[in-house]
Amino acid sequence: MKTLASLAGAAVLIALSAPASAQFAKPEDAIKYRQSALSVMGTHFGRLGEMVKGKVPFDAKAAQDNAAVVAEMAKLPWAAFGPGTDKGGNTKAKPEIWTEHAKFKAGSDKLIAEADKLVVASKTGNLDALKTSFSATADTCKSCHDGFKNK
């Protein structure tokens, strides 16, 4: 029975690991990828933040460009949080990403949805609309970082 259970467990692990291992040769690769995507997203989101906070003048075209990159990048990191990528590299990922995966998935889906709304808001050319949507998007960042990212 122990052998059967082990085999079944191994089969589940292989099934779960397949997409991640097909995409990334090593956990370090997945970690570097997701950190890179999040970093690029953060740079462009930060530029929107500077406009929203009045640190740089509002530039409707730049806002659109930055929001578009945020929305594109928002889709990418999550596939790189596959099984076995909780360690390796210099990751700040908390174990809860894997133990509370449905919650993590809901959080990333929420970010993707808010980033799409941010693109719509950026196209209005209205700074107040941008501010509202920026704030809603920032809330999704914070929510996930609080629960799933080590300081």
Added chain:
Amino acid sequence: MKTLASLAGAAVLIALSAPASAQFAKPEDAIKYRQSALSVMGTHFGRLGEMVKGKVPFDAKAAQDNAAVVAEMAKLPWAAFGPGTDKGGNTKAKPEIWTEHAKFKAGSDKLIAEADKLVVASKTGNLDALKTSFSATADTCKSCHDGFKNK
């Protein structure tokens, strides 16, 4: 005369630096950003390469998705090679990026153009079209790496 020339030189430097310093607080930030964008691009370009080389089965939808990310990322890194970002962080950038900037710019423009063609090729659903465009895009990577990136 020396003072005037120095002042003129300083003015040129300030003018050239302005966009970069507005976008990145420190050279390290610019270096991290461009490396992150290039790394994400490389991951998705590598996945296309696996299909093109027959290491993974051709998947037309995956090819489109990967090509789209490559084309989006291809636009991003170059603004982060501003003056003063030749040192700091763990950069492999060669000085020629700044001393032969027109050539570097032509190379990055060529990548952007080839990546756009790669998107078109990926949408045909034809593996041979993808192979041809992948190869042309890969050539632009190699050309710039040979001239502008330390090993």
